[in-house]
Amino acid sequence: MRCGVRWSGVALLAVLARLGAAPVTVSAGELTVSLDPADGYAISSLRHRASETELVAPRPAGVKQDRALWLLQLRDAAGQTRTVSATGLAADCSAADGGLKMVWREVGAALGADLTVTATATPRTDDIAWRIEVAGQAEGVLWQVDFPRLLGLRGLGDDQLALPEYLGRLVRQPADHTWRRLLVYPQPASMQFMAWWGSQDNREPELAHVDGRLAETGWMPYRGDHLGLYLAAEDGRGYYKVLGAQGGEVKGQFGWWLSHVPELATWPLPAGRQAVAYALPYEVVTAGFYGDWHEAAERYERWAAKQVWSARGPVGTWADELPDEADGRARFVPRWFRDIAFWGKFYFEPAKVLPELAAYRQWLGVPMASHWYRYTIAQFDDNYPEQLPADPYFREAVRMGRTMSVPTLPYTNGSIWDTDTQSWLREEGLAAALKDEAGGIYPWDIHGDIFAWMCPATAAWRAKIRETSHKLITEHGCPGVYLDVLVAGTPRPCYDPAHGHAIRGGNHYGAGNRRLLYELRERERLTDPEAAFFSEEIGELYNDLLDGHLTLDQLRSTPPPGEQVWPLFPAVYHPYTIYFGSDSSLETPLDQLAWEMGQMLIWGSQPL
Template sequence: MKPCRVETNGMEMELDRRSLAMIRLSFGGRTWFENPDNGASLWRLHAVDARGRRVDLECGGCRRAEVVRRKDGVELRWTGVAHRAAGAGPFDVTVRLAPVAGRRLLTAWRIDVRNRSGDWTLWHLLFPLLNGLRPGPSPDRDMLFWPEMWGMQTTGWERMKEVSGVCGGYGKHSAQFMGFSHSDRTFYFASHDPEQWPKHMVFKPVSCRSRRSAQIYFLAHPAGMTEAGNSYRQQYEVVLGEIPGDWYDAARTYAQWVRGRPWVSSPPKNAFKGLREEREILVWEQGSINAFPSERVVTVNDLSASKWARQMKTLKRKLGVRMAVHMYHWHQTPFDTNYPEYFPVKQGFKDLVADLQDAGIVIMPYINGRLWDHSAPSYDAQAELHAVKCCAERAAPPLRFAWPESYGNGQLLVTMCLATEFWRRKVVQLCERIVKELGCRGIYLDQLGCSGSRTCVDPRHGHSLGGGSYWLEGYRRLLASIRDRIGPEPYLTTENNWEACVADFDALLDTQWNHEENLPIFPAVYWDRGAIYGGDVFGPAFGGGGETFIQRMGMRCVWGGELGWGHFEHLLKPENRDLLDYFIGLCRLRTDHARFFCRGEFLRPPEVVTSDGTKCSSPLKGPVLSALWSDPDGDGCSLFLVNVTRGEQRVKVRMTDARAAARSPAVCVSLRPLESKAVAL
């Protein structure tokens, strides 16, 4: 039987005529996915019943499948989808394919699932489930990229491994898109979901002797999980298709959509309204009070508190920039224990705060924005009521419980539901006490930016069960309430860079160990909106001549990050004099050109080649790191270069950004050892 063909906006798809399984998916005549053996289902439903039976259903289980062509695209319909042996179903599935306005070869996909069963609950679904991704003409040059922290890539089909994670979860997928490039084309795969429903994004190579392939999909959670008969209507578009170019072009495609979302463009009404460079904190020290139990401040970072404070003041004078201390262990209770009982504080902490802040150093204490210690005296019936609940995969489960987490100290903590006013009020009160009682000018709310949207199945909370927009809504209410109580001046930060946090926080902590595979996806999407700090420059980073310190800080400088987090007191050691000079140079470069990094646009990275022919492609090793930023106050742009070696470098820089190339197609620049430099174009 000949396949059925559907077309829209330059997308061509061949489908098995009986089941509408996808045989081939092409864009502009170029095949990206191919499943020659009877095709592969475009979706998979995972359903469970009250007895704990679980089934997966695909298009082959339908009674009827049909294609309906419309003026605005195509509908694929499957009716009577069921698992006959288990008695699961029937389900009716409709997939809508529509063109993306103004973007040939991009298509918008939606799925509706009608559950006509009285016994089965739809637990999750995979959609679009695209099997048979093919390598390009040169598989060793194929590139997979995804938005893990700054951004990550893998080049070469043989090196590609599974990339899977929660959107917004622990930096794995801080945004809702990824891509696969070969030749000069990229397959773009994105969820344009303004409500941030909980979902996973997955790329998975498939082992097969006869041919290489991979699958790519979103795993989504419907509302009504645990309720028999729940249906699903996708509230957002999954946009996919071919775009010309590479990862940068994919990032800009996503940026066109995401920069209009309120969680990127609209900070709370009582947030700071001035220019970003007026309040940017450029250097972030990490301070840990006492490596032993004590009710008073004795040491910070294994130095006497007084000596460490003197070193911070010395650093502040030498660097000449806004500086902050991200402070841990300031409370008498042990770390990750008895949360959210952070008071009383260690004796002497308030005096330490006043001393350093009088010297112009912001003190930002740690609190956790989502966890309550299950064994804390304050964890009572009210706390239990408002915790996130999970359950076994069942319809109408008899038990819904708070799942405990542990972080290596033997304590059990549970996630609180951000949709509840009870938890939001608790966090707001803590923030108010830190600012008003302790005088701190910053607060770090841990884990809000690294957990993404969660699923909660407690019907007493008043939100939809499982999937829904309630997590984003509750989180944004929390941050707005914090600003209402503490005002615009205190600095707010969180862990990792979930895109939904961009508008609400002054900076986002990068906890990722840096890789040669890093890409500057974050600034390519969120330029002038979001800021990242981090880098893990603790004691070991200064060993071996400080190469790790040099590389990590250089990368962050040119990509627009704030510098830290770590133990910068090591810079004051005599043997690290050249590292201090290098860091002072980075600080001056960032300060003198703050408007570029805070309000300018991150342009397509240039191509840099040293005089001996070395391509500067590694974001860590260089030997010269580079970036192009536009001038927000004019029509020019500047090239920023950092020599991360202790030798002189002469480089030729070719502009790949059209605007920069129109001003100066290429420049030659000489750099002294460890020199950072700006070149106006």
């Protein structure tokens, strides 16, 4: 079936305007999507089928708004980036796999390009799967692909939006104030979906306003009868991408999209005309639903439970003894780690820490553990990832901690290397560092010391983390290691061809960290079967290769008014991993401390 006729540019639009060409549609489950051939097949309607509610607002009069289904960024050897969108472009449209196939030809001609863009929208049981391919030639390379773009979404009155930022974020009334969020995956985007739900029925009581925006509140009225919209990338390999969302560009509207980063074969970019051949390596899905964040999380969990990071299974299926095979050793969570009821966080020398451990253990009378900072001779935040030599009494203190049943896991950093250490020079750390476009390191300045962000796709960096962890576990008797930043840190594109991974895009960062953790855990369990490893913050990609996640969102994050930290990640992954936190202090007033501890328990965290 043909659902469009190929014409060139302005001529097509003129004919369609006269003929009033109807939008083409694809439906699945609770959602019908309409794409307008007179507008370059931009999404012109998202209709919630059962309620017949339209979720896309009319175009605002007098406001230029590009609602193109896709945007392409092209980058040339001189570093100039240019954008091409589907707006105003002709396309062929035909039926394919029960859905739609749209083909734009001669794309980017004004920029010296000759590209063919093919996008498909395929209905499945209760959602619509989207794919895009770009092929042809261009002056430079394909740098970024934004697709699909769902813009002009309208607020219904009582609206909420969930974002997968670390533990999760809840944005209230996303269409009514100006905001913008670009979440890089695999961090700070801990998952790959966003969800909105709304109703014209405003729930009482109305929320107070602060500076013209809704203030955060600790309660949530029932919204299980709301209309919902869901957008997700079904990427089980951890490709680098960006989840984008914004509100307030046009009053009463918000929008969201995914940005995909193609792999490059060489760097620096060669001059002249280059072949382009890109196919999105996963599907993006849209769906309508009834409910709120609970139902959105259930939908995502049905897919996530089948991915490699859920291979360990729910906690009730975990092995009680270390398995013999390598995969089992890498994914094993020791019993003592599962049974922790309280986490401590202690600083400085053993003479200070040991009495504190003993007092907490005696008073609480529950299984507990601690992570330990500033146990080194060097000043804090220096020499990462090497934290030895430690205090002369550190090894004995670790042993005594084990004796009183308080495992203490020392702190180090799993993502950066101090550039003024002897090991950086002698072991040629520069070769294993992430490289920016100019071939330099990505620096992190900590109190005047410069650290380099490291590339986990390199064997040298993975070996360095194994070495530092092995010394803490075997030479000092530590029951495990706290690898800070490994999960919390935002991936940086790497432009070093010598590393052997795809340049800029791809999944080398997440896959490299997974390999790092797998090798570390599988090998170290041969020495200490119950060694445990965790990192700060939370991310699905590492669920099966960490014993737990330290989450600090509740108390360290300061979202703007109208936005708050929300347990979106636990709603999906509570059966599959352990998390603990947040970051309470001894100076906290008792009533506030009780609230903090209660929130951690309600959200499924081991309290800290």
